[in-house]
Amino acid sequence: MSDAVLRVKDLQTQFQTRAGVLKAVDGVSFEVGRGRILGLVGESGSGKSVTGYSILGLIEPPGRIVGGEVILNGKDLTRLKGEAMRQVRGAQIAMVFQDPMMTLNPVLKIGTQMIAAVRAHDNVSRKVARGRARDALAKVGIPSPEERLDAYPHQLSGGMRQRVAIAIALLHSPAVIIADEPTTALDVSIQGQILAEVRRLADETGTAFVWVTHDLAVVSSLADDICVMYAGRVVESGPAADVIASPRHPYTAGLLASVPAEHEPGTKLPQVPGSAPSLANLPPGCAFAPRCAKAGPACTTTPPVQHFEHGRTALCHYPIEPVSCQPLSLTSTTYRSAS
């Protein structure tokens, strides 16, 4: 993938707290190509949202990016400061947030907020900006966009608001949009519509998406590639279909096993035992080891990055063998088909 528009290399974001230094993002690397969708998957606290904020330079004190690179169109965003970074934000890389109830200012009209977003980067008249805002709303499938511009956020449904947020992100045709769990707060049918819309937009506009989510079902139907994060690290990455069909990291396998749709009603749903570790108190070596059924003596040391076919990686001493070579494991390891 040499045509990557966004390349994140060994990104490290830390929070200085009284409990010590929290490594929220600890050496995360991935890349996204034009028009591709990358699913960044993980539990709460795995550092996936902080990764998104770090890419846009929106980490606030006590948080700080301490290392790594975020290369967007050949430019390292971590080196940009103040005004230079502001000019990139929204124009070349945009973000959509989780809760559409909260991301739009309740006391400003949709139009006012969109016009401000247009004029943040382009010196155009209000009238022109309004026209572009209207077109953007139409592009994300909002009916009668002209009237919506004069509406206040509370007059729109959650799904509509999230469409507005996506429309705002699309205003300047950015190369990349970071979407931080944008469908989590929506009901399933609306979620399906939004996902279809995003897939279409990625294909039509060539905008790349980094889709941050904890929902593997979403990723399987949407993403081209997957990065699974655990305790601030990418533990597994690869093409979405491959990873879901045959996870190599025990954590990914555990996550997939706990998707309810894959189980017969009435049977006990397998879970990943234990809970995500506190970042202040990580075990040495592999952070997942205490919860891992396959953990062995080597797991107290930092696991190596193992490379597999199709550019897949897993951060594990004892990666799971590919399913096709190990038919017996089918019964214990449930997997999702790539379809």
Next chain:
Amino acid sequence: MIGFLIQRVLQAIMVVIAMSIIVFLGVYAIGNPIDVMIDPGSDQALREALIQRYGFDRPLIEQYFVFMNNMLHGDLGQSFIYRLPVLNLIMSRLPATLELALTAMLIATCLGIPLGLWAGYKPDSLSAKSIMGLSVLGFSVPSFWVGLLLIMVFAVELGWLPSGGRGPTTQVLGMNLSITSLEGWSYIILPAFNLALFKLGLLIRLTRAGTVEVMSSDYVRFARAQGLSESKVVGLHVLKNISIPIVTVFGLELGSTLAFAVVTETVFNWPGMGKLIIDSITVLDRPVMVAYLILVVFLFVMINLVVDLVYGQLDPRIRVKAAS
């Protein structure tokens, strides 16, 4: 909108009526003003005659209805002391208090909101912490003492400004105002600043609290992610969202400043309504007290009505509720 207005005006009328009863009863309970007014040496016949002339011998209910009837005809009675219609008396003092209160609110707003915004925008900076420290002084140090200090420093020691009284006035729209001339300003600036201090402290804290809250909201984060400049984030998103509590407090403070600027007016010998009411209370000038208190109620009701209307402009969600 019209329905909302009518509803609010009816509410206002009810408040004024209720207040007039309370005020009337309260003042009635204080005692007979005749005893204060007349020469203690005068005989019973004169006393009886006066009581009869002012109608104090009639039942309370009757006195109240006579008073209300007169009030509806625009007659609030005559001051016992000044022998002038009360309305004229109050109106002659109102402009002085009005300009003092408005100047004080102007100072408090123009300083308080920017300082509060800054303190909320950079809450950990040294400047923000100093602002917050000073704001505590603003509303915890007694204003009469600050007033005396101001006189000591600026009038006595430095001799820059007059120590009290009201400067030359000119007639504007039928009101005598002193803020029209530079010399008038030299008289008003000290009392206005004194009066503003408490409100300044309050507005700083209020603005800061709102700013801190809004700055950490998702929509500010989203606005930054869109590449909006910091000045735009503050000017567009923060200011509009923090304006509702500010308008509320502004309204309340404006009302109480107009009504109860007594201390400052006394310290600076400012010929406003506050001094008038204090003088009236000491001599039990009943019509002035009643009329003044009813005027104060009226002012509060009007200011709150305006504040409610402004809310609707500031927050579309309130508009929806009012309409439904």
